[in-house]
Amino acid sequence: MPDPSVAKRSKERAELEKIFGDDLPTTTRDEQTLGSCDEGHRSEDMQSDEWFLENRPPHHG
Secondary structure (H helix, E strand, O other), X not given: OOOHHHHHHXXXXXXXXXXXXXXXXXXXXXXXHHHHHHOOOOOHHHOOOXXXXXXXXXXXX
């Protein structure tokens, strides 16, 4: 027999998703790109330190 509290939470969640939508992804962009970095692949943005040097805060000289 199903737990009534689980059914209630499920119903409440469905109501909230109906109102607000389900806009949170199940995985973050970091988690998605982490897998490719673990395999030894680097994204185009991380090919060199150029981006980091261009975006270095002024107080870091």
